[in-house]
Amino acid sequence: MYVAVKGGERAIENAHDWLAEERRGDTSVAELTVPQIREQLALAVNRVMAEGSLYDPDLAALAIKQSRGDLIEAIFLIRAYRTTLPRLGASVPVETDRMACIRRVSATFKDAPGGQVLGPTFDYTHRLLDFKLAAEGEVAPAPQAKPERADMPRITEFLNKDGLIQTEARDDTTPPDITRTPMKYPADRATRLQALTRGDEGFVLGLAYSTQRGYARSHAFVGELRIGTVAVEMEIPELGFAIEIGEVELTECETVNQFKGSRTEPPQFTRGYGLTFGQTERKAISMALVDRALRWKELGEDNVGAPAQDEEFVLSHADNIQATGFLEHIKLPHYVDFQSELELIRKLRREAQGDREHREAAE
Amino acid sequence: MPMTTTDLSPETERRRAWMSLLATAPERLLSDLMSALGPAPEHRILRAPEVGGVMVRGRAGGTGAAFNMGEMTVTRCALRLADGTVGHGYVQGRSRDHATRAALVDALMQGAQAEEVEAKVLGPLRRARDEKREARAARAAATKVEFFTMARGED
Known part of the structure; x- marks a missing residue:
């Protein structure tokens, strides 16, 4: 009832x-x-x-x-x-190699063409509270320098030329969309990347950290981290050509990971990939590490049973809205559920009591 | 399959460029520049301004298989001028007015007023965009690392 x-x-x-x-x-x-x-x-x-x-x-x-x-x-x-927005379409995949970078660093190549550009970073600050900010005040304009028109080629392309890194073959198959079709396991990489890029920063960071500490160890270098704006293009059916429909700021991280080779792959570097909206580099780096850990199967690596290798565990717990929805619902009224639990406990106690009295009577 | 951007006619290439410029134009600036053109020309709305989402895609490793990143807000609108010219507007964000103005400019750029619209609207928009980009690029350039090596004096 x-x-x-x-x-x-x-x-x-x-x-x-x-x-x-x-x-x-x-x-x-x-x-x-x-x-x-x-x-x-x-x-x-x-x-x-x-x-x-x-x-x-x-x-x-x-x-x-x-x-x-x-x-x-x-x-x-x-x-x-x-969820209330009609879907007008999907973009042409963004070309991050044409990004207008405000930040671009590589931990692997000091003299990369295009250079190391720090951008507006917290790195190298002393993490001391700045009490000047507690008072209102004008900020001096940041220094400027003449921008070079040089391209900023992808760092991994250097390694790719020598065949030292696994290639990412271009594939224009329409990717699955987890906002339209429920997640299925095993998931392909496109699904994993979509789930990770919208996943909770804290959760993805924790998993990434676990891989660094030895749970599914695959020593990662940040081959490249870049932040900047890219144009978003979409094919417009009524026009018959693509136009830019906007511009988004993205953070992209490519990791270069040691790989000793496996039954199917030669010794080479492998990649992890992170791409996130906005200036969100902690998330992008974390995403790249977790992406790499989840690729153990396609690279023929051993599953050492690490949490970050468990696709279903990672993907089904990365979404903080699903997680908080389920978690927080337990504070809402469960009076009837609880009433039945209470009845059950009382019944079990009565039975236990009855058994004990029965045994005592028999002795 | 729509044409790729490499085999477009010069006219289409120009249209593509102005539509792209209008998509990210600051709304206020566009509105001010269009007021300078005089009253909006007579037009009939073909597709009422509609706010929607576009799924932004990336590629694994930057070059590999496409994947869905997340959506962005986009507003579109289509209208027809009294002379029959059709204008389309696709703009970033949720402003119906912005989409309508973009469609108007698109239509006007296909007609006799093109030169004036180019000079009074698109030119200033392009300059504003370039200035903003330059300002970012100049600040970034100032944070470029100059490495130097210190001699250790051991040999």
Whole structure:
């Protein structure tokens, strides 16, 4: 029997009104605007876009404001909004080798053509709190230099020329889309990359770290890390040609991993790949490490039973919205479920008590 | 299968370029520049501005198999001028006005007013875009590492 219980509407309404008031905080402090969040909390905005799986900085900033800075809640809002959008099409795969880079570093080649460009990085800062930021003040404009028109070729291409690294064969097959068809195992690499790029940064980081510490060890170098904008092109059926429909900032990471060779592959370097929305390099590097760990089967490596090698484990737990949805639902009313559990425990106790009395009587 | 971008006629190549420019144009700037052109020409909406999502794709390893990254917001619109010219607008983001203006410019660029629209709208948009790109590139260039080797003096 299912008994519906009603009630709580007024409490819910009042709770939401209070939430709105708490969100605003002390009214003697100026209210945050969405453009302020977009411009000044840009890395939070980037994370929400990457894991919300929707590139729209204004929407991500709005979601951060609405969620009081709870980024998983903000990602939830973006995912919910995303489902309301009609799908106009899919882009031509972005050409990251034509990226307008604001940052490009290689840990493997010091003198790479195009050079090492640090960009606006936290690297080499001392991680000391800067109390000057607590006061308002003008920021001096950043130094400028004459940009070189030189290309920034992909670092892995150098190794590729000598056949020292496994090649990535171009393939224009329409990739599966986990937002349209449920995930199936074993998953192909396209599915894995889609799940990882929208996966929770903390979860993917933890798994990547586990591979560095020895769970599915495949020593990774950051062959290249680049951040910048790329044009997004889409074929427009009514026009019969492709146009740029926008521009997105991406972070791309290619790792170069030691590989001793296997039954099917010669000794060579192998690759892990990370590509994420926005300036999100911790996530992109993590993604590349986990991508590489998940490739053990196609490279003929041993499955050492490491968590990062377990595709189903990784992919089915990487999504923080699925995870938080299931996790947080257990705080919602389960009165009837619990009532039946209570009945069961009482019955078991009565039976146990009965048995004991029976035994005592027999002795 | 649509034509690849390599075998387009020069006219189509030009149209492709202005549509692409309009897609990322700052909305406010586009609106201001179009006001300078005078009142919007008479037109009929063929496809009302529609906000949607486009799935952005990447390639494994940058060069390999295509995969789905995530979507971006795009707004599109189609309209017809009184003389029958059809204009299409595809712009990044969720602004219906932006998409409509982009479609108007696309239509005008195919007609007699093209030269004026090029000078008063597209030119300034292109300059604004280039300036913004240059500013980013110049800051990036200033963070390029100059390596030097220190002699260790052991031999």
